[in-house]
Amino acid sequence: MKIHEYQARLLFEEAGIPVARAIVADTPEAARRAAEQIGGPVAVKAQVHVGGRGKAGGVKLATTPADAGNAASQILGMRIKQSVVCKVLVMEKVEIARELYLGVVFDRDHRGHSVIASAAGGVDIEEVSAKTPEKILKQFVHPLVGLSAHQARQIGFGLGVPPKSALEIAKTLLALYTVYQRTDASLAEINPYVVRPDSTTVAIDAKMNFDDNALFRHKSIEDMRDMGEEEPLEIEAKNADLAYVHLGGDIGIIGNGAGLVMTTLDVVTAAGGRPANFLDIGGSSSPEKVRRALEIVLKEKSLKAIFLNVFGGITRCDDVATGLVQVLKAVQVRVPIIIRMTGTNVELGMKILNESGLNLKTYPTMQEAALVAADIARSA
Amino acid sequence: MAILVDETTRVVVQGITGRDGSFHARQMKEYGTNVVAGVTPGKSGAAVDGLNAPVFDTVRQAVDVAGANTSVIYVPAAAAADAILESAEAGLRLVVCITEGIPVNDMLRVHHALAVRGDKNFVLIGPNCPGVISPGKSKVGIMPGFIHKPGRVGLISRSGTLTYEIVHALTQAGVGQSTCIGIGGDPVIGSRFTDLLPRFESDTGTDAVVLVGEIGGSDEELAAAWYTERKRRIRVVAFIAGVSAPPGKRMGHAGAIISGGKGAAKDKIETLGRHGIPVASDPAQIPELVRRAVP
Numbered sequence: 001m002k003i004h005e006y007q008a009r010l011l012f013e014e015a016g017i018p019v020a021r022a023i024v025a026d027t028p029e030a031a032r033r034a035a036e037q038i039g040g041p042v043a044v045k046a047q048v049h050v051g052g053r054g055k056a057g058g059v060k061l062a063t064t065p066a067d068a069g070n071a072a073s074q075i076l077g078m079r080i081k082q083s084v085v086c087k088v089l090v091m092e093k094v095e096i097a098r099e100l101y102l103g104v105v106f107d108r109d110h111r112g113h114s115v116i117a118s119a120a121g122g123v124d125i126e127e128v129s130a131k132t133p134e135k136i137l138k139q140f141v142h143p144l145v146g147l148s149a150h151q152a153r154q155i156g157f158g159l160g161v162p163p164k165s166a167l168e169i170a171k172t173l174l175a176l177y178t179v180y181q182r183t184d185a186s187l188a189e190i191n192p193y194v195v196r197p198d199s200t201t202v203a204i205d206a207k208m209n210f211d212d213n214a215l216f217r218h219k220s221i222e223d224m225r226d227m228g229e230e231e232p233l234e235i236e237a238k239n240a241d242l243a244y245v246h247l248g249g250d251i252g253i254i255g256n257g258a259g260l261v262m263t264t265l266d267v268v269t270a271a272g273g274r275p276a277n278f279l280d281i282g283g284s285s286s287p288e289k290v291r292r293a294l295e296i297v298l299k300e301k302s303l304k305a306i307f308l309n310v311f312g313g314i315t316r317c318d319d320v321a322t323g324l325v326q327v328l329k330a331v332q333v334r335v336p337i338i339i340r341m342t343g344t345n346v347e348l349g350m351k352i353l354n355e356s357g358l359n360l361k362t363y364p365t366m367q368e369a370a371l372v373a374a375d376i377a378r379s380a
Numbered sequence: 381m382a383i384l385v386d387e388t389t390r391v392v393v394q395g396i397t398g399r400d401g402s403f404h405a406r407q408m409k410e411y412g413t414n415v416v417a418g419v420t421p422g423k424s425g426a427a428v429d430g431l432n433a434p435v436f437d438t439v440r441q442a443v444d445v446a447g448a449n450t451s452v453i454y455v456p457a458a459a460a461a462d463a464i465l466e467s468a469e470a471g472l473r474l475v476v477c478i479t480e481g482i483p484v485n486d487m488l489r490v491h492h493a494l495a496v497r498g499d500k501n502f503v504l505i506g507p508n509c510p511g512v513i514s515p516g517k518s519k520v521g522i523m524p525g526f527i528h529k530p531g532r533v534g535l536i537s538r539s540g541t542l543t544y545e546i547v548h549a550l551t552q553a554g555v556g557q558s559t560c561i562g563i564g565g566d567p568v569i570g571s572r573f574t575d576l577l578p579r580f581e582s583d584t585g586t587d588a589v590v591l592v593g594e595i596g597g598s599d600e601e602l603a604a605a606w607y608t609e610r611k612r613r614i615r616v617v618a619f620i621a622g623v624s625a626p627p628g629k630r631m632g633h634a635g636a637i638i639s640g641g642k643g644a645a646k647d648k649i650e651t652l653g654r655h656g657i658p659v660a661s662d663p664a665q666i667p668e669l670v671r672r673a674v675p
Contacts, residue, residue: 106484108567108597108635111491126640143488144496184485213634214483216458243632257541258565258632259594262621263663266645269624270661280632311541311548313524314407343548344527365664 001210003224004047006089008206012190015179017172020194020204022091031072034090035065041093043204044071048083049229051124056080061093083229094204098161099192101125102173104141104180106187106211113141113180115173117155121192147177162199169193169201183221184214233277233296240292242281249274250377252297252335254290255309256281264309267366273374276300286315287323294331304380307373308339309366317341317349325356336361336376340369381585382514382559383534383576384474384503385450389518392417392448392472394455394463396435397426400478401454404522406430408452411525413518417442439470452511452520453477460507461486464570465493468502476520477506477570481634487568494570504570508634510540510562521562523547531556533670534580534614536573537592538565538599538635542621546592546663553667558586565633567596573603581614587674588615590666591657593648595622596635600648604655615673618652619660620645 006024023034046058062068099121107114139151156170180188187209237244255261281289363369395401396418442448451467460479511521515528537543593600623645627638
């Protein structure tokens with residue numbers, strides 16, 4: 001799960017990290033008052049989950065409160081990639097001597113977490129890491145030990161900043177790791193973290209992502225979820241206990257099991273088709289889940305065909321087919337359905353589908369079914 | 381021959397009084413697995429429909445009284461990490477954790493706690509996996525047993541249903557299996573490809589191993605490096621799911637995500653190929669690849 005900058009900034013402030021003064025606003029008038037309250041020049045920053053808001057014109061500098069109001073009226077309602085801006089963060093303008101990157105990330109290969117810093121702040125860290133890996137400082141954090149002060153100092157003093165700044169950075173890293181750990185985060189990032197001309201330091205950005213599987217024990221984090229930032233169909237599927245990813249093509253994909261659905265997407269893509277989505281109804285294949293899955297996929301606007309790929313395991317193919325026929329008779333499906341079924345009692349299952357009186361196209365292999373689905377989508 | 385589970389496997393089911401636990405305990409028993417006990421804290425002495433295995437409060441009792449040596453876990457995600465550690469402490473040699481949705485930090489704690497214990501003979505499979513089966517001998521998990529057939533090909537997979545699909549295709553083609561292991565779809569799992577390949581290498585009942593990988597992490601790359609580190613007796617063939625998956629999107633499994641430019645399927649396929657491991661472009665090709673690898 002992702003949260004907004006203004007929310008992450010609050011978590012950082014609570015953790016004792018120095019953050020730039022800022023006030024969140026959802027109207028131009030509120031932004032104007034915020035700038036007045038802060039006093040002096042400010043930055044007005046779009047609050048969206050996607051990156052690249054600066055390039056998209058989602059960050060503007062304002063010298064007077066009236067300017068800030070105008071900037072907010074331009075930014076609010078703006079569309080940045082798939083997000084619409086509903087809030088801005090009005091932040092004091094900070095004097096900058098140096099811009100750094102500080103972050104904590106889940107380190108899958110080392111089965112722990114890593115604290116990462118770079119002297120090249122304010123730019124995309126993945127780009128820095130790819131082009132100039134020598135500019136990245138990294139300390140591995142053993143999950144049973146936590147981040148040690150000496151590790152934080154190792155990074156602080158490695159950044160080539162004045163000693164006073166280095167010590168402040170070390171303190172910030174310890175606080176950042178603490179809030180990251182306490183909230184079961186998968187990412188905590190400050191980009192940029194600023195060294196002022198007087199060597200004091202301050203965060204002028206804040207980003208946090210969280211482990212979805214741990215949200216059950218962090219109600220206050222879960223409450224920060226911004227439904228407006230999520231794909232409506234992904235939310236609907238999640239509420240129905242289905243895994244859904246919107247992909248943007250025109251062939252709806254439904255299958256049982258994540259690996260099988262992923263493979264179905266691959267085979268459809270290889271056949272020249274464009275999958276509309278990823279939808280996993282889970283290892284079993286209960287008729288009720290198939291019904292919910294169909295209802296959700298049918299909401300994909302550009303849908304031209306549906307490819308249903310089912311493996312009949314503990315629930316055998318004939319039972320799956322009987323359930324499918326019931327569901328398909330009950331749900332109005334406006335596009336052709338291509339079914340590929342395999343597993344135990346597959347012949348019996350196919351017979352039930354083919355004799356159902358429904359206009360179903362059934363195929364024994366994924367490739368055949370994928371070619372047909374791609375063909376139908378192309379000519380529709 | 382087989383690895384991890386066989387006729388000597390004596391299973392305790394953690395979470396046996398739950399819906400999934402009781403259903404799959406019955407399925408395992410029906411397959412011929414020795415289900416010797418169940419554990420649900422606070423429910424000792426409870427009866428479970430269709431099973432005569434006693435229910436205990438602790439895994440330790442299941443070991444002491446019923447002689448369990450393997451555990452299979454169906455407890456909810458919030459309690460699963462603790463269930464794994466309980467079984468490890470009780471002295472079991474194999475723990476299979478089926479539970480899906482365990483927080484990453486819980487699994488990191490388990491992983492490092494097990495490392496501190498340093499028991500080289502202890503094996504954790506999962507979490508978020510279908511389990512382990514040695515066809516005709518023992519099934520510890522949730523896979524449909526009847527699609528398998530005893531034979532000489534091993535299988536290690538990060539997936540569930542896709543594994544069944546591939547096993548089914550092997551069986552249909554007359555290729556039997558020694559042991560099939562679902563290692564799980566999470567980013568932090570107990571046993572990776574490289575933890576299990578050496579066991580197949582020393583199992584005289586296995587000639588070839590099918591690796592079923594997917595996007596995310598670098599376990600497939602490590603497996604490729606293991607294969608060419610020195611001369612290997614077993615042949616390995618592979619399939620990788622997620623060639624068309626977009627970066628940054630989690631494809632169902634918690635661990636199936638291309639992040640920071642790492643974990644893409646095409647890189648894995650390229651690395652496996654470079655190390656002499658044939659990669660199928662469709663699961664249906666796997667039986668043929670296996671036949672070519674071990675004529």
